[in-house]
Amino acid sequence: MSKKIYVGNLSYDATEEQVRKVFSKFGTVDSIAMINDRNSGRFRGFCFIVMEESSANAAIKALNDTDLDGRMLRVDLAQKREDRDSERQKSKFPDSGGGNF
Secondary structure, three states: OEEEEEEEOOOOOOOHHHHHHHHHHHOOEEEEEEEEOOOOOOEEEEEEEEEEHHHHHHHHHHHOOOEEOOEEOEEEEOOOHHHHHHHHHHHHOOOOOOOOO
């Protein structure tokens, strides 16, 4: 079974080859999606990687909060889009303690 990994805080100059080299130490990288800005086309500093479950778990454990090109990586399981969106809504509209609008 494969897992999707979120990798954040990458250098804007990071390349797919560089990321693949780092994560390949833990197993076969099935795919990498480097995320680019819709308007400018520039890399946004994060990507998603798909790996076999045990390899993904090992990579997350070993690489989260480690330095790559002077930046501390954030490496974690990717969240489903709806989970991420509901968390974003909660942070935008925190409970105000019962006040009426």
